[in-house]
Amino acid sequence: MSSTKDRTPRGPSSPPEPPETESVKSNFSRRGFLQGAGAGATVLSTAALLTEQEAAAAPPPVTGPGAVEISLNINGSEMKANVEPRETLLDTLRNHLDLTAAKRVCDRGTCGACTVIIDGKVMYGCTVLAIDAVGRKIETLESLSAPGHKPHPIIQAFVNNDAQQCGYCTPGFVMASKGFLDRNANPTYEDVKKGLTGNLCRCGTYMGIRKAVLEAAQELKTGGNRA
Amino acid sequence: MPDYSWPPMDKRQVMGKRLNRLDGVAKASGKAKYSSDLNPNGLIYGALLTCPHAHCTIKSIDINEAKAVPGVTSIRVINGAGKEMQWRGAEIASVAATSESAANDALRKIKVEYDILPHLVKEADLSKVGPRARPSGEQVTGDPDKGFSEAAAVSEGIYGIPVITHCCLESHGQVVRWSGDQIDYWPSTQNVSAIGGDLAKALQVPVPNVSVDMQYMGGGFGSKFPADLWGVEAAQLSKESGGKPVKMFLDRATELSIAGNRPSVFGKVKVGAKADGTIVSWQSETWGSGGMTGGGLNADLFPYVFRGIPNRKVNHTAVSLNLGSARAWRAPNHPQQAYITFSALEDLAAKLRMDPIDFFRKNMDAVRKDFQPTYQRQIAKGMELIDWKKNWHQRGDSGSGQWRRGLGIGFGTWGGLGHDSKCRTTINPDGTVEVEIGSQDIGTASRTMIAMVVAETTGVDYTKVRVKLGDSHYPTSGASGGSTTTGGVSVSSRKSAVNALDKLFERVAPLLNATPDQLEARDNTIRVKGDPSRSMSWAAACQKLGIEKITEMGENVGRNAAKEGLITQGVAGVQMADVSVDIETGIVKMNKLVIVQDCGLVVNPKTAESQAYGAGIMTICAALMEERITDQTLGRVLNADMEFYKLASINDIGEIVVHMDIHPDMDKRGIIGLGEPVAIGGLAAIGNATANAIGVRVPSLPLTPNRVLAALNGKGGLA
Numbered sequence: 018m019s020s021t022k023d024r025t026p027r028g029p030s031s032p033p034e035p036p037e038t039e040s041v042k043s044n045f046s047r048r049g050f051l052q053g054a055g056a057g058a059t060v061l062s063t064a065a066l067l068t069e070q071e072a073a074a075a076p077p078p079v080t081g082p083g084a085v086e087i088s089l090n091i092n093g094s095e096m097k098a099n100v101e102p103r104e105t106l107l108d109t110l111r112n113h114l115d116l117t118a119a120k121r122v123c124d125r126g127t128c129g130a131c132t133v134i135i136d137g138k139v140m141y142g143c144t145v146l147a148i149d150a151v152g153r154k155i156e157t158l159e160s161l162s163a164p165g166h167k168p169h170p171i172i173q174a175f176v177n178n179d180a181q182q183c184g185y186c187t188p189g190f191v192m193a194s195k196g197f198l199d200r201n202a203n204p205t206y207e208d209v210k211k212g213l214t215g216n217l218c219r220c221g222t223y224m225g226i227r228k229a230v231l232e233a234a235q236e237l238k239t240g241g242n243r244a
Numbered sequence: 245m246p247d248y249s250w251p252p253m254d255k256r257q258v259m260g261k262r263l264n265r266l267d268g269v270a271k272a273s274g275k276a277k278y279s280s281d282l283n284p285n286g287l288i289y290g291a292l293l294t295c296p297h298a299h300c301t302i303k304s305i306d307i308n309e310a311k312a313v314p315g316v317t318s319i320r321v322i323n324g325a326g327k328e329m330q331w332r333g334a335e336i337a338s339v340a341a342t343s344e345s346a347a348n349d350a351l352r353k354i355k356v357e358y359d360i361l362p363h364l365v366k367e368a369d370l371s372k373v374g375p376r377a378r379p380s381g382e383q384v385t386g387d388p389d390k391g392f393s394e395a396a397a398v399s400e401g402i403y404g405i406p407v408i409t410h411c412c413l414e415s416h417g418q419v420v421r422w423s424g425d426q427i428d429y430w431p432s433t434q435n436v437s438a439i440g441g442d443l444a445k446a447l448q449v450p451v452p453n454v455s456v457d458m459q460y461m462g463g464g465f466g467s468k469f470p471a472d473l474w475g476v477e478a479a480q481l482s483k484e485s486g487g488k489p490v491k492m493f494l495d496r497a498t499e500l501s502i503a504g505n506r507p508s509v510f511g512k513v514k515v516g517a518k519a520d521g522t523i524v525s526w527q528s529e530t531w532g533s534g535g536m537t538g539g540g541l542n543a544d545l546f547p548y549v550f551r552g553i554p555n556r557k558v559n560h561t562a563v564s565l566n567l568g569s570a571r572a573w574r575a576p577n578h579p580q581q582a583y584i585t586f587s588a589l590e591d592l593a594a595k596l597r598m599d600p601i602d603f604f605r606k607n608m609d610a611v612r613k614d615f616q617p618t619y620q621r622q623i624a625k626g627m628e629l630i631d632w633k634k635n636w637h638q639r640g641d642s643g644s645g646q647w648r649r650g651l652g653i654g655f656g657t658w659g660g661l662g663h664d665s666k667c668r669t670t671i672n673p674d675g676t677v678e679v680e681i682g683s684q685d686i687g688t689a690s691r692t693m694i695a696m697v698v699a700e701t702t703g704v705d706y707t708k709v710r711v712k713l714g715d716s717h718y719p720t721s722g723a724s725g726g727s728t729t730t731g732g733v734s735v736s737s738r739k740s741a742v743n744a745l746d747k748l749f750e751r752v753a754p755l756l757n758a759t760p761d762q763l764e765a766r767d768n769t770i771r772v773k774g775d776p777s778r779s780m781s782w783a784a785a786c787q788k789l790g791i792e793k794i795t796e797m798g799e800n801v802g803r804n805a806a807k808e809g810l811i812t813q814g815v816a817g818v819q820m821a822d823v824s825v826d827i828e829t830g831i832v833k834m835n836k837l838v839i840v841q842d843c844g845l846v847v848n849p850k851t852a853e854s855q856a857y858g859a860g861i862m863t864i865c866a867a868l869m870e871e872r873i874t875d876q877t878l879g880r881v882l883n884a885d886m887e888f889y890k891l892a893s894i895n896d897i898g899e900i901v902v903h904m905d906i907h908p909d910m911d912k913r914g915i916i917g918l919g920e921p922v923a924i925g926g927l928a929a930i931g932n933a934t935a936n937a938i939g940v941r942v943p944s945l946p947l948t949p950n951r952v953l954a955a956l957n958g959k960g961g962l963a
Contacts (some may be wrong), residue, residue, distance in 0.1 A: 080255040081889055086520030101345055117281035118274020120462070122413045123886035124306065125497050130413060158274040167268050176268030179854045183687030186412040187460030191272055216884065219413050219463050221861030223894040225854060 080148055081083065087151050092160035100147045107131040107142030110157060118158035118188040122217075129216030132158050132189040132196075139215075141194030158188045161195070170193055174233035180225030186218040194230050204234055246606030246736075246742050248810060250845060251700065253911045255764065258700040260906075265692040266707065266827055267685070278460045278872060280493050281429040283421045286748025288317055288485055290478050290492030293337040293349040293354050294502070295329040298566040298879025302327045302356060307337065310465065315346030317485035319354075320477060328361070330536045331566045332880050333501035335473050339492050340481035343921040344772040363566040365874040367533040368404060368944070368962045370561065375762055376530070379561040380543055384860030391525025393554035395516030399592040403584045404503040404510040404944035404962040405927065407533070407872040408865075409500050410573060411889060414462025416503040416581035416916050417493030422447075422483040429685045431475060431492075437682035440666065440716045442868055447479055456716035464477065466572030466688055472747070494894035500884040503755065504571030505872060507527060507534035509541060510962050513588035521606040523589070526553045529556035534570025538562030541577055548581035549655045552610035560900035563795035566879060572725060573657060574862070575920035580925050582656055585813070586654045586928035594639040600653055601632060601898050607662065615642035615657065615816045622818040622840040622905065625651070629838045630820045631899050640939025649835070651826045652932025658922030660843065660917030661813035663722025664733020664802050669698060671748055675786040678710045679740070679914035683721035683733050687917060689851035690729055693735045696847055701741035703765035727917025730847060731811035732800050734915050736811065747794045752785045810880035811914045817841040819860075820899075821933040827956060830949030832868055832934055833896030837926060842905035844916035849904055856902040856922040865892045869946050 083104035088095050098113040110116040119142050122130035131142035134156040161169040171194050181187040197212045209230045270276040292633035307319045318340045337354055341347035349377055364376050418463040433439045440454035511530035517523045524564040530548045543560035593603035608616050635651055642648035667681040679698050685691040691711045699706035722732050749760035758772045771779030822835040837860045847851050873882045883889040932956050936942045942955040944962045954960050
């Protein structure tokens with residue numbers, strides 16, 4: 018099962034992002050993914066080394082272990098929260114900010130129920146520490162609902178195609194679909210199947226999700242776009 | 245006596261239409277608040293300390309250090325010194341604290357000493373379970389040995405289906421506040437009307453002191469009926485913490501270890517037939533485990549569906565293991581029985597070099613008589629949808645390439661009679677229609693179906709019907725298990741809506757110069773039947789109520805339901821699978837799964853199909869990848885997480901084709917539950933398709949690469 022999701026969060030003081038690998042560029046072959054993962058790993062270990070050298074020169078300020086006040090840029094607003102450095106972005110959203118669309122299911126980067134978009138990249142909220150999300154642009158599912166507006170085309174497509182049962186995985190799937198469609202506005206059926214493997218559903222709603230994402234792509238192209 | 249009967253199939257305005265679920269936008273936009281999403285004022289967090297050993301006695305427990313952790317508001321010892329713990333994951337202590345991290349820190353400071361005791365956590369090899377085996381005793385019908393001696397072909401095989409877990413995405417748990425006499429309880433449950441009573445009993449408080457509210461729940465599949473120990477503990481923690489609300493949901497490892505599983509079944513089966521394919525004799529020795537409580541399965545249920553075999557000998561042995569206990573799992577026992585039965589029968593058909601379709605048709609007399617025409621029709625439909633005639637071949641005649649393709653079939657049956665249910669419908673003077681019912685929507689679209697039934701009855705748009713459920717103050721309705729909800733709530737909501745409408749007819753009939761029985765309600769209008777010119781709008785009619793609303797009850801009583809004709813029970817389903825197997829790597833790939841299912845009158849085909857797709861996908865998970873893996877040395881579940889407890893992704897399921905058997909002969913039976921029957925026949929279909937593709941039986945599910953390769957190398961076993 019390949020995933021195009023970036024599971025390696027970087028904090029505000031991290032080195033610049035490596036160039037996009039094959040896997041991120043929507044070249045969904047397994048070979049491409051494996052090569053991409055290899056390349057990514059190399060870049061990361063270099064990055065880790067650099068960080069260590071920098072750390073030796075000038076130790077970064079220590080945060081914690083107690084709670085600290087941080088400000089997070091979420092859905093275009095600055096939101097303050099008192100969090101411990103060990104708290105994930107997901108738990109911060111849910112427990113401190115009452116933003117509960119993202120769900121906690123596996124809590125270790127497998128199922129995608131906590132999917133958010135950070136600086137334009139689809140990520141698992143459970144694998145990002147809240148303090149590492151400071152200074153980054155965080156989008157949660159709540160951002161897709163504007164008061165007084167029709168439901169976002171992706172949300173409406175999920176409803177039209179009954180792409181949900183219990184609905185607990187659905188917020189993650191909607192955000193993963195948004196990230197996917199942002200990268201790939203003209204997906205084929207095969208693209209959709211390969212592009213959403215980073216999320217899991219237990220009730221078995223995948224048939225509806227496949228159709229929903231294709232419908233949403235169409236709708237976003239033909240004027241439903243207000244994202 | 246009011247006329248509650250369903251309008252004729254061709255006259256229905258709402259029921260039978262493909263309509264969107266009413267809470268779809270709320271769920272897909274993240275606005276729907278599941279119990280685990282609730283953050284009431286003053287919320288604190290609960291956590292459980294669970295047993296790290298498969299079997300032990302607690303020697304001592306010390307909570308003093310844990311008490312000192314900042315933020316801790318309460319610590320409770322659930323099982324203290326001297327208690328024997330029977331599985332890893334069993335509850336030892338609970339903590340409440342002002343943050344989740346503080347609660348978890350406190351758990352780590354609880355000092356427990358254990359005396360380790362011997363354990364058993366594996367059951368596939370019956371010769372190694374010793375005194376843990378509890379045979380039910382042999383049951384014999386006819387003369388099986390004589391049957392085998394006269395058979396032209398006898399097939400013997402071993403088959404296995406391991407334990408799988410529910411793996412609900414919203415784990416088991418609740419938010420609960422015990423303040424003064426009042427307990428506010430927000431569980432994740434399939435049982436809104438009765439779970440409050442369950443909690444009250446455990447806490448020894450009067451039932452009315454517990455108020456249950458649950459608007460959304462994230463999956464149960466049969467595992468979420470009782471209040472559970474964690475519900476009781478969370479309530480006690482709340483009380484001990486000064487009445488602050490406590491949120492306590494199981495972490496993923498605990499969820500997969502103790503919050504329910506489906507029992508395993510393994511079996512040795514011998515079955516014989518005449519040269520023309522007629523089955524004459526069946527013999528099965530099966531065993532399995534559902535944890536400490538065994539895995540009691542009625543051996544007499546073998547063989548499944550094809551029950552009328554003249555000579556049978558059956559025996560089932562329950563094995564007690566040091567593992568968390570089984571809970572009902574979508575169609576309890578049926579998927580296992582179907583897998584064992586149809587694997588063994590297909591092996592016999594292959595031995596006879598018969599097309600299994602011909603073989604099962606030849607034996608149709610062994611099936612319950614009223615199901616025979618349904619199965620025959622469903623087989624024909626399934627063959628068409630999977631192109632059986634073109635794609636089926638003799639077992640193993642799948643060419644010489646690396647990828648081998650095969651087809652297989654399996655059958656299912658279920659009851660699905662609607663449960664007891666009460667419902668209250670109110671017509672307000674402003675024209676709004678409210679429906680109150682102590683039921684729950686566990687993802688099956690109950691909310692939407694209730695609205696559709698009431699809309700069909702009153703002529704009001706279904707999106708305007710306000711369905712209020714998930715609250716224990718509403719009229720009592722059954723738990724959502726066993727495919728009983730759609731039938732139950734449809735009858736009670738239909739009756740209460742008819743009763744309320746009749747009252748409205750009495751009020752407005754004189755204004756239309758008619759008698760109440762001459763009126764009908766359609767398209768937001770009340771009008772005289774056959775004379776549409778004499779009509780008034782729904783809003784105008786309701787205005788005539790002045791300040792007085794109409795409130796009427798309706799009730800379904802399961803045991804009386806059949807004679808009323810609104811609902812019934814007993815359905816049949818056929819599933820067929822098309823797989824390709826890579827004989828070099830052992831990977832089984834789904835090409836297509838075909839689901840043909842009867843469920844009587846279909847209220848909403850769109851959401852009904854979702855149920856069937858979902859069951860098909862769950863079936864693929866269990867057939868190809870899903871398995872609770874235990875280790876006897878460590879005495880633990882090795883994959884109590886979602887990395888290694890494998891569920892299918894959106895790219896692992898091939899294509900699924902659902903054909904709901906919608907036509908007048910089925911419709912006239914009334915509503916029958918659907919959730920379980922679609923979750924039965926597919927395992928056998930996929931296993932049989934794999935055997936058809938590679939020429940040998942892979943005895944045990946899931947059909948992982950290592951099992952497939954072992955079978956190809958002649959080493960297939962039950963491990």
